[in-house]
Amino acid sequence: MQGTILVIDGVATNRIMLKGQLAAAYFDVCLVQDLNAARVAMTANRPDLVLTAMQLPDGNANLLKAEMRRDLDLWDVPVIALSPSDCPKTRLHGLAAGIDDILPLPVDDVILQARIRSLLRACNRKHELQLQRNAHQDIALPYSDPADFSDLHEAHIGFVMASQHAGSSFANPWSHDLKHLLPARMTDHSLEDVSDLMSASSPDVIVLELTANSHPLALRLIADLRARAPTRHCAVIAIPNGVPSEVIADALDRGAHDILHAGFSAQELALRVTALLRQKRREDRLRATVRKSLRAAVEDPMTGLHNRRYAIPFLERTIAHSKISGQPFAVLIADLDHFKQINDRYGHPVGDKILVETAQRLQSLSRKNDLLARIGGEEFMMVLPDMSPVDTAQVAATYCEAINNHRFEIEGQDQAITMTISIGAIIGGGDREVPDTDTLIASADRALYTAKNNGRNRVTLGTTDPVAA
Incomplete structure (x- = not known):
């Protein structure tokens, strides 16, 4: 199996439908109907991902995530919530609570499967880093404190716009509106000229527009960013604009970390950028710890020579x-x-x-x-x-x-x-x-x-x- 997914939904037909979709993708699926049953299930067997209805018989997805964040065994398990309506307020409250994504019902199976793959890849990457760090330490430590937040003032966010928008008034509102919400440096780039992104001082987060005309070039850029050393660890957020679900899924599978499914929203983008920046800072520090440990294992501390x-x-x-x-x-x-x-x-x-x-x-x-x-x-x-x-x-x-x-x-x-x-x-x-x-x-x-x-x-x-x- 690719992983264990805990499905929480008070409606039996919804649980059965989701189990069919996920089992067809070779996931091991555990079905429960409410928060109490979810607590028992997660205590018995830590899931790799939780897929829950936003509203539950004895609570909601925000309450579930709050409880998980207080548990060191569960705080970094990704959560996807399914909302009965594509309500911006519900989505913002869910993201602020720490939920990784909120998808509207009826859920698009292509996007759901791609989002699950994306989140599981991110978790596997974190756990591999944790294992590498623990392998060079006397005591195995948890991956990180869930309250480990970083100062965002030093962050760099790069906007990559479709050619017809780059440098025009369309591009400016995105960074302009976000500046009122995030104290980060922001730069605008054209999709056809991304040389600045490939430099050693590449952005921490890249916000990429996906349009009907530009998405082939944008998808190639995502793959290129993942392949190059300066940008390999940049977080990528894609904002679709009139593209089918297959293109959104392709963006996630090529390495995009997050999607604004409903298009640009400054408040939603601020929440998603903040979450990715915090995650990136933790992983950057963890990678630095691993590199330091590896050097210490083969380096003489006094002379700096190899040992x-x-x-x-x-x-x-x-x-x-x-x-x-x-x-x-x-x-x-x-x-x-x-x-x-x-x-x-x-x-x-x-x-x-x-x-x-x-x-x-x-x-x-x-x-x-x-x-x-x-x-x-x-x-x-x-x-x-x-x-x-x-x-x-x-x-x-x-x-x-x-x-x-x-x-x-x-x-x-x-x-x-x-x-x-x-x-x-x-x-x-x-x-x-x-x-x-x-x-x-x-x-x-x-x-x-x-x-x-x-x-x-x-x-x-x-x-x-x-x-x-």
Whole structure:
């Protein structure tokens, strides 16, 4: 099944009709007649979406949504209400209560199915982000606090009008009327010239007009917005103007987040924009948390270099590439000489500053495709793709010179500190058999120990043969 939908309606024939429509689309449907039965059903089995009549025998859809918003298990379950009349006042009250959409009866099955798909996609996207965040945290947390609202003053809303209206008096009332209700920056764009929308500073919400003549271009734009990195997470609201229900459904299926079914209304648009902005702000923060967690998992917090967790898969990819290309590569293990004495004499804060500057010096010499990682206290690993033995020796010598040729000027220290570094290097691939990662790292470690034993401040080019090493 695509998901579980709870249908709430006091009229048995309505419930049966809706069940037939939804079951034909392979949804699992649960039918109840009133709020009390809905409470029991939602406690027993959390639905993926609620489809309810606006008026119920023991309450209404607004009351239902208010109760759901107070329940951390149900607050983000989308709700669609079916109203017996297309009354703007009823629709505004429902949207203000937090209902995701209010559709008039008799409900258009094409639009209803598309709206359900759109809301379920949005929920799945949120839950996937939540899982990604929780995977990098010790404790699984709820997605977000339902009262987590953001300041809307910094929001940017872009209006995309049909060509015959863009720049004319028709376009201006939309943004003009909305400005009296929302403290956001608003810009007008022509459907045939949307280059500004594709920039890095694209709007948070894009309001798109769908007309009989322009809808093919508008539908392509929705798909294009979803495919481009700068606009992938923009919220899109479509406002139909004389188009059939199939076009509205197509807009939702291509990625529009919301529809003003009855056409432009400043009050309704303000409510829908506000809801989408709040949702977008929460998702933006969640994505930022996921990115931060992912970076923390593979990044050394002190130096900003990658860590061992990142370095090993990188080396594995380099090995795989070498087997295909036949090009050799190098693995270097570098270790600062007598670093313990620095910590003992000057203290760990000074030692930390030397590590940071060492990382910066080594990083400045690395190529774009090279890897430099901190894999221990004062130990670094370099993986250099497409490197011959001669080139490797020269690069490693340059690394050594970057450390021993320039003393470390540490704030608070009267005298600069002299440091040296020892490096063990191994060549893999080329005309040699490519060993596995453990063998390469162990061989580079043995070469490093040889450099240390031979006086430090030098490079030793080793071999993967443990006897010869």
